[in-house]
Amino acid sequence: MKSIKSLWNFMKGSRTIYLFGIISIILATFFTVLTPLFIRTTIDSIIGDTPISSVYIIKIINFLGGREYLKEHLWVMGGFLISLTLLRGIFLYYKSTLSSKSSEKTAKKVRDELYDHIQKLPYEYHVKADTGELIQRCTSDVETVRKFLAVQLVEIGGSIFTLIFVSYIMFNLNVKMTMVSMIAVPIIFVFAVVFFSKVKVAFEASDVAEGKMSTVLQENLTGIRVVKAFAREKYEIGKFDEKNKNYKDLTYRLIKLLAWYWGCSDFLCMMQIGAVLIVGSLWTSRGNISLGTLVAFVSYEEMLLWPVRQMGRVLTDMGKAFVSLKRIGEIFSNPIEIMEENHEKPRIEGNVSFNNVYFEYEKNKPILNNITFDVKKGETVAILGPTGSGKSSLVYLLARLYEYKDGSITIDGIELNKIDKKWIRKNVGIVLQEPFLFAKTVKENIKLSNPMMDDRKVFEAAKVASIHKDILSFENGYETAVGERGVSLSGGQKQRIAIARTIINECPIVVFDDSLSAVDTETDISIRKSLNLRRNLSTTFIISHRISTVCEADKIIVLDKGNIVQQGTHYELLKEDGLYKRIYDIQSCPHENYEYEMNLKNA
Numbered sequence: 001m002k003s004i005k006s007l008w009n010f011m012k013g014s015r016t017i018y019l020f021g022i023i024s025i026i027l028a029t030f031f032t033v034l035t036p037l038f039i040r041t042t043i044d045s046i047i048g049d050t051p052i053s054s055v056y057i058i059k060i061i062n063f064l065g066g067r068e069y070l071k072e073h074l075w076v077m078g079g080f081l082i083s084l085t086l087l088r089g090i091f092l093y094y095k096s097t098l099s100s101k102s103s104e105k106t107a108k109k110v111r112d113e114l115y116d117h118i119q120k121l122p123y124e125y126h127v128k129a130d131t132g133e134l135i136q137r138c139t140s141d142v143e144t145v146r147k148f149l150a151v152q153l154v155e156i157g158g159s160i161f162t163l164i165f166v167s168y169i170m171f172n173l174n175v176k177m178t179m180v181s182m183i184a185v186p187i188i189f190v191f192a193v194v195f196f197s198k199v200k201v202a203f204e205a206s207d208v209a210e211g212k213m214s215t216v217l218q219e220n221l222t223g224i225r226v227v228k229a230f231a232r233e234k235y236e237i238g239k240f241d242e243k244n245k246n247y248k249d250l251t252y253r254l255i256k257l258l259a260w261y262w263g264c265s266d267f268l269c270m271m272q273i274g275a276v277l278i279v280g281s282l283w284t285s286r287g288n289i290s291l292g293t294l295v296a297f298v299s300y301e302e303m304l305l306w307p308v309r310q311m312g313r314v315l316t317d318m319g320k321a322f323v324s325l326k327r328i329g330e331i332f333s334n335p336i337e338i339m340e341e342n343h344e345k346p347r348i349e350g351n352v353s354f355n356n357v358y359f360e361y362e363k364n365k366p367i368l369n370n371i372t373f374d375v376k377k378g379e380t381v382a383i384l385g386p387t388g389s390g391k392s393s394l395v396y397l398l399a400r401l402y403e404y405k406d407g408s409i410t411i412d413g414i415e416l417n418k419i420d421k422k423w424i425r426k427n428v429g430i431v432l433q434e435p436f437l438f439a440k441t442v443k444e445n446i447k448l449s450n451p452m453m454d455d456r457k458v459f460e461a462a463k464v465a466s467i468h469k470d471i472l473s474f475e476n477g478y479e480t481a482v483g484e485r486g487v488s489l490s491g492g493q494k495q496r497i498a499i500a501r502t503i504i505n506e507c508p509i510v511v512f513d514d515s516l517s518a519v520d521t522e523t524d525i526s527i528r529k530s531l532n533l534r535r536n537l538s539t540t541f542i543i544s545h546r547i548s549t550v551c552e553a554d555k556i557i558v559l560d561k562g563n564i565v566q567q568g569t570h571y572e573l574l575k576e577d578g579l580y581k582r583i584y585d586i587q588s589c590p591h592e593n594y595e596y597e598m599n600l601k602n603a
């Protein structure tokens with residue numbers, strides 16, 4: 001019921017077109033059904049002498065010139081029958097174009113709304129979401145619904161109308177013959193419904209196998225570099241071969257089942273038509289029915305049997321469409337992130353204060369505990385700690401990608417959760433751990449947030465990120481395309497383009513989440529030097545595992561298992577016997593370095 005309601009809502013704006021599509025198929029069916037009736041009239045009443053009983057047919061025959069005239073000019077009847085077929089063809093054309101137009105419009109609407117909704121889902125959702133699954137729902141599931149709307153739904157309308165109209169005419173022509181014509185119909189119908197409800201499992205198995213094969217393909221193409229680096233080609237080929245074979249086997253099984261069904265169903269239908277022919281011929285020879293009636297019944301029999309045979313298929317496809325609608329509906333049932341447009345939008349200077357902040361992703365599994373520290377506008381704070389200690393989580397809180405559960409975070413004295421989310425994300429620029437570049441040019445990637453930005457700003461940002469020279473060395477410079485078909489960038493180059501993309505926005509708070517890890521120490525120093533020159537522009541958070549990256553920060557926060565275990569400057573922390581010094585010792589192996597530095601500091 002929910003699925004029907006959602007389908008009805010998606011069809012808003014294209015319902016009228018759809019209605020005209022259904023009217024067209026009803027008219028096409030009407031002209032199809034009329035043809036045998038006029039063939040019968042031609043045989044019995046134009047060529048033969050049986051009087052015409054229907055007033056409407058009499059009117060049409062009179063319109064065409066009357067019985068006597070038509071007897072002499074049989075070609076007029078032939079022309080009339082051709083024109084009925086022509087009209088049928090015209091309405092079938094309209095049915096196809098109108099239902100396609102409306103189903104395409106509906107599918108586009110579903111895709112647009114899905115995309116829109118997915119964009120608005122919270123960061124938390126995307127962290128856990130299965131991308132392949134989301135893509136499948138936005139493509140194959142929407143396609144299943146589209147096909148159902150374009151083909152099956154109008155077909156249902158046409159079939160119901162055919163069944164009603166044909167049965168009505170048959171009963172009017174001859175009740176006994178109608179009984180004979182319908183003996184096997186319930187059997188064929190039950191056979192179709194039972195078969196397709198059973199074969200549904202085979203359809204689903206084939207769909208799942210196709211999905212699995214696509215996932216392997218997608219995963220392989222995405223991770224082809226890892227495959228090559230680990231010489232896993234043979235294993236990957238084997239894995240794909242297995243999924244491909246499974247898909248082929250299941251599809252072959254399905255085709256065999258369908259062939260079996262159509263064969264049996266054809267046999268049953270032929271038996272039914274045979275029964276009509278045998279009984280009809282007998283009754284015709286005895287004079288119980290006319291030859292024209294027998295011809296009409298044979299034609300109607302075929303018209304009647306086709307929708308009955310198709311019904312099972314239509315019902316199965318309808319089931320599949322509703323399953324797809326349910327899967328699409330599941331995405332819509334996830335609440336979107338409320339951006340609180342009417343929250344405060346203060347001018348952000350960059351004074352940040354954490355006070356006893358507590359955070360957890362899952363209930364009773366603390367990730368950050370009692371986090372307390374202050375950073376003044378323009379300062380650089382570095383966060384260091386073992387992997388999984390909560391460094392990234394801490395900065396995610398700052399951009400309100402997640403909400404802290406207890407304590408307080410203030411920016412310039414204003415509680416963070418009172419500040420508009422969109423606004424805060426505009427003011428807190430994050431360079432993420434794994435930079436993602438879009439399939440655009442280098443320049444377009446750097447000015448992603450504002451394509452109208454002046455090119456000079458792009459060059460400046462690239463210089464600060466120490467990538468300007470690299471970009472100039474590319475064949476097309478800033479116009480070089482990156483992404484799948486573009487130039488292959490090194491990990492460090494990607495990171496630096498991502499840094500330029502963030503700093504170009506001149507946010508008052510900038511976060512580098514381990515984003516200098518792929519650049520060499522020299523480039524790291526050069527970037528930090530340039531950043532230092534912009535100190536008055538922004539408060540900077542640097543997450544790193546490298547002492548050389550954090551040592552110049554105004555404040556270093558050492559995290560361990562979600563707790564701040566040390567904080568201070570590089571020299572203050574080196575004096576303490578703690579985690580920082582241990583990391584320092586590991587990274588600067590010769591212990592003398594420490595004494596050398598201390599002497600240098602105290603000199």
Ligand SMILES: Nc1ncnc2c1ncn2[C@@H]1O[C@H](COP(=O)(O)OP(=O)(O)OP(=O)(O)O)[C@@H](O)[C@H]1O
Binds near residue numbers: 127361387392393514
């Ligand atoms: N979305 C999430 N849902 C549940 N747990 C998560 C989620 N993201 C991270 N975690 C867990 O939170 C803990 C802290 O993760 P976080 O990424 O903040 O650590 P980190 O110090 O930045 O690590 P690294 O240095 O490896 O990047 C880890 O135990 C991690 O498994």
